[in-house]
Amino acid sequence: MKFAAAFLIAALLALSVYRVATGRFTLSRDAPLVSPAPTVVTTKPTRKVLVVVLDGLRADAVELVPSLRDRREHGAVASLEADLPTISAAQYTSLLTGATPQTSGRRGNDALTPVKLDSVPDLVRRAGGRTAVFSDGVDWWWLLFPDAFDAREASLQFQPALELARGGYDFVVVHLCAFDDAGHALGAAHPSYRVGAALQVEWKLAALRAAWGDAGPVLVTSDHGHRDSGGHGGGEPEVTGTFALLDGPGVANDGRAKGRVIDVAPTLAALMGLPAPSGSEGRTLTGLLELGDDERRRIEAADVARIGPLLEQAERRRLGLEAGQDVSRALRGGSALAVLLLVSALVRSQRRAAATGFVAGLGALVLGCAAYFVFIGAVSPSSARGFALLVQYTALIGLIVGVLALLPVMRLREGRSHALLAAAAGSSVLTVWMYTAFGIAAPRVSITSAWAIALPSLAWAGWAGVLAVLLLGT
Numbered sequence: 001m002k003f004a005a006a007f008l009i010a011a012l013l014a015l016s017v018y019r020v021a022t023g024r025f026t027l028s029r030d031a032p033l034v035s036p037a038p039t040v041v042t043t044k045p046t047r048k049v050l051v052v053v054l055d056g057l058r059a060d061a062v063e064l065v066p067s068l069r070d071r072r073e074h075g076a077v078a079s080l081e082a083d084l085p086t087i088s089a090a091q092y093t094s095l096l097t098g099a100t101p102q103t104s105g106r107r108g109n110d111a112l113t114p115v116k117l118d119s120v121p122d123l124v125r126r127a128g129g130r131t132a133v134f135s136d137g138v139d140w141w142w143l144l145f146p147d148a149f150d151a152r153e154a155s156l157q158f159q160p161a162l163e164l165a166r167g168g169y170d171f172v173v174v175h176l177c178a179f180d181d182a183g184h185a186l187g188a189a190h191p192s193y194r195v196g197a198a199l200q201v202e203w204k205l206a207a208l209r210a211a212w213g214d215a216g217p218v219l220v221t222s223d224h225g226h227r228d229s230g231g232h233g234g235g236e237p238e239v240t241g242t243f244a245l246l247d248g249p250g251v252a253n254d255g256r257a258k259g260r261v262i263d264v265a266p267t268l269a270a271l272m273g274l275p276a277p278s279g280s281e282g283r284t285l286t287g288l289l290e291l292g293d294d295e296r297r298r299i300e301a302a303d304v305a306r307i308g309p310l311l312e313q314a315e316r317r318r319l320g321l322e323a324g325q326d327v328s329r330a331l332r333g334g335s336a337l338a339v340l341l342l343v344s345a346l347v348r349s350q351r352r353a354a355a356t357g358f359v360a361g362l363g364a365l366v367l368g369c370a371a372y373f374v375f376i377g378a379v380s381p382s383s384a385r386g387f388a389l390l391v392q393y394t395a396l397i398g399l400i401v402g403v404l405a406l407l408p409v410m411r412l413r414e415g416r417s418h419a420l421l422a423a424a425a426g427s428s429v430l431t432v433w434m435y436t437a438f439g440i441a442a443p444r445v446s447i448t449s450a451w452a453i454a455l456p457s458l459a460w461a462g463w464a465g466v467l468a469v470l471l472l473g474t
Contacts, residue, residue: 009471016431016464019440020391020457027085027108027453029443032117033314033321034103036278039118041127046273047250048216050165051173052208053095054201055088055137056180056232058188058225059241064198067205068220068245075247076255076288082224082240083260085381085453086232088180089140091223091261096120096145096173098265098280103314107447112143117279120268121148121171127274129170134161137177149173158204165211171272174208176201183226184385188238193226217248217271221264231390233381234450246271246288255288270299281310321445333436340432360408361466368401368462379458380450390454391461398465431463 059079063069082091083100089109090101096119101107106115121131125148132151133141142152151169153160161174178200182193205220212218222242224232232239244264246255250271262282269276270284270291283303286296376393377383384390438444438456447453 006471009467013464013467013471015440016460016467019460020395020464027087027443027447028111028113029105029107029445030113032099032103032105032115032279033317034099034117034279034310035313036118036310038126039123039275039278041123041274043273044127045124045129045170047271048170049172049268049272050208050212050216050218051095051171051268052205052218052220053092053173053175054179054220054222055175055177056183056224056226057201057222057242058238059222059243060238061179061188061194061198061225062243062245064194065202065205067202067209071220071245071247075245075253076251076257078244078246078255078257078259078263078285078288080221080242080244080258080263081260082242083262084235084240084447084450086224086234086239087381088138088223089144092141093117093144094261095221095223095264096148096277098262098277098282100262100281102318102447103279103281103310106144109140112140114146115144118277119145119148120265120272120274120277121145121173123269123274123277124171124272125150130168131171132164132167132169133173133175134164135175135177136161137175137181141173141175158207161204162207162211165208165215168215172212176204179222180226183230183232185230187228187230187385188226189228190230214248217246217251219264219268219271220245221261223261227382230385231382233387233453234383236380236382239382244285244288250290252288252290255285257285257287259283259285266303275302276306278306279310281307281314283307318445325442325445328439328442329436332439336432336436356408364401364404364466367404368397368466371397371401372458372462378450379454381454382450383454387457391457394458394461395465398462399469400465401462402466402469431459434459 062072083094083102085101085107087107087109089112090107093104093106093115094100097104097115097117099117104115104117124131130150131148133149134153135141136156136158139154142149151164153164164172178197179193182190182197186192209218221244225239225241226232227236227238242261260282262280263285264282266276266280266282266284267288270289276284284299286299372394375397381387381390384393434456444452
C-alpha cells in the first residue's frame with residue numbers, strides 16, 4: 001500500500017509539474033473568434049507613418065521623457081485602456097489589428113503563431129506601400145505578422161532602426177524595450193525605470209525623429225504599463241493605462257480623445273487614407289485627426305457598420321465554444337470526483353489517520369493561500385516582476401506549507417500511507433476545481449479577469465510543492 005500511495009502521489013506530482021510548465025501556453029487560441037474577409041484597398045497610402053512602441057511605459061510616466069512631455073502639451077493625445085491580458089504579444093496584435101486579445105486568440109508570449117486577421121501593415125502592402133519593423137528586444141512582430149513587413153530587424157544596436165526610418169518606407173514600426181526591461185528587473189518606481197530608461201529612450205526618439213524628418217506623422221504609444229514593484233499582465237490601472245501621442249501632417253495639434261488600445265489600428269489606417277483592418281473592433285479616434293465634417297462622418301459610419309457584425313460574430317462563436325467547454329468540464333468533474341471517491345475508499349479502514357491527513361491537507365491549503373496574499377499580494381499575473389518568478393514564489397510557498405502539513409501526518413504510527421493519500425485529497429480541493437474548470441492544457445475561451453490568467457498556474461504550482469513534500473514523506 002505504501003508503494004501504491006507513493007505511485008499515486010508521484011503521478012499527481014508529475015501532472016502538476018506539467019501543468020505549471022505549460023500553464024502559459026494555454027492562454028492563446030489558434031483561431032480568432034471572427035473571420036471577416038480581408039479589407040479591400042483601392043487607393044495608395046496618402047501619408048507615411050512612423051509608429052514608436054515604448055514597451056512597458058505606463059501612461060503616468062510619459063512625463064519622464066522630455067520630448068514626450070512636450071508632444072503631450074503641443075500634439076494630439078489619447079488616453080488608452082488595454083484589454084486583458086496586458087501581455088506584450090497580445091497587445092502588439094491589438095495595436096496592429098484592432099482586435100482584442102479575446103477575439104484575436106493571441107493572448108500570451110509563448111508559442112507565437114501568425115495572427116489570422118488583417119493588420120495595418122497588411123493594408124499598406126496591399127495598397128502598394130512598403131513596410132518595416134525594428135525591435136531592440138524581440139522578434140515577435142514578424143512571428144505574429146510574418147507576411148506584413150518588407151523589412152525587419154532585431155538588434156541591440158540602434159543604427160538599423162535609423163536606417164529603416166530613412167529608408168523611404170510607408171509604414172515603420174520601431175519597438176523599444178528599455179522601460180519594460182527596467183520594469184521587470186527593478187520595478188517602475190526604481191531610478192533605472194524613471195531615469196535610466198527615460199534617458200535612453202529620449203536620445204533614441206531624438207535620433208529617430210532626425211532620421212524620419214518630415215516624411216510623415218509620428219505616433220508614439222505603449223503596449224502596457226508596470227506596477228511600482230514591477231510586473232504586468234493583470235488589470236491594475238497602472239498596468240492597463242496606456243497612451244497615444246501623435247504629431248505631424250493630418251494630426252489635430254490640440255486633439256484629445258479617450259479610447260482603447262484597439263482604437264490605434266483604425267486610427268493609423270485613417271491617418272494613411274486607408275480603410276480599417278476588417279477584424280478591427282476599435283473605433284477611429286477621429287478627434288485626433290484633421291478631418292472635414294463629411295470625412296469624419298464617413299469614417300464613423302464605417303466603424304459602426306464594421307464593428308456591429310464583428311461583435312455579434314465573436315459572441316456567437318464564444319458561446320458555441322463555451323458550450324463545448326461546459327461538456328468537457330462535466331466530464332473532467334466526473335473524473336475528479338472519481339479520484340476523490342477512490343481516495344475515500346482507500347482510507348475508510350484508517351479513519352483516524354485519514355481524518356488527520358485530511359485536516360493537515362486542508363490546513364496546508366488555507367495556510368498556503370494566506371501566505372500567498374501576505375507575501376505576494378492579490379491574485380494577478382502582475383504580482384511579480386515576471387510570470388516565471390510568480391510561479392516560483394508560489395511553488396516555494398507550497399513547499400513550506402507542505403512541510404508544516406506533513407508534521408502531524410508523520411506522527412501517525414499506522415496507516416501513514418493512507419493518511420498521506422487523505423492529505424493529498426484534502427489539499428487538492430482548489431486544484432480539483434481548477435482542473436474541472438480549465439482542464440490540463442485546454443485554451444480558455446474567455447479571459448476577462450486577472451484570476452483567470454494567474455490562478456491556474458499558481459494553484460498547480462502550490463499543489464506541486466505540497467505533493468513533493470508528501471512524496472518525500474512516503
